Amino acid sequence: MQGLHLTADLYQCRCDAVWLTDAGRLGGWCVAAVSDAGLQPVNQLFHTFPATPRGPGGVTATVLLAESHLCVHTWPEERAVTLDVYVCNFGGDHSAKAQALMERLVARFAPEWTERRSLDRGDGAG
Template sequence: MDGLHLTADLHDCACDLPWLLDAERLGAWCVQAVRDAGLQPVAHLFHTFPGTAEGPGGVTATVLLAESHLCLHTWPERRGVTADVYVCNFGADHSAKARALMDAVVARFAPAHSSLRSVLRGG
């Protein structure tokens, strides 16, 4: 059960608005970012939520990894994103790959402010 769980709350993102609205665009980027980090995507689900009186609907992009998962949730009306990267370290330590993936996520959205957390799981 040894693993690394990284989370990020990204605020006032300076990225182009379609990154917060377009599930297919964001999802395709997520799958490529996973591969670029050296992790293995095995399935994915990308969903755009309907808009509300507050603004356009956000996106949830989830990529199931052989090592665990990546999940992003966007709030375009707030120009915000929450991100979750979890890797199990069964058979090998994937921590550096998880950190590279989270670095890519933060760079993609270019937040003015962020809160990043790291939790060692298992034990």
């Protein structure tokens, strides 16, 4: 088992607010971004949380991939987003596709700054 797990925490996102609050719009865009990156979506779930006294509810968008998953969580009241892209590299190395997908996701939200992490998973013994 081998894989690559990428995460990013996005702060002060400058995108249109709809990208932080509209599950259908964000989810549809995520499925297209996955396909454009050369990965294979196999299922999805998009959910908008109810508004709170602090503002509109955020969104969770999850796309299950043949290669593993993409998950996006938004906090519109803080203009923040967390991203999680994980690919298993069983049938081939999908690392470059995962990195391209992450770059596209970050660009969509236009954050003022990000904190990124990358984790190689598995023992490499194949």
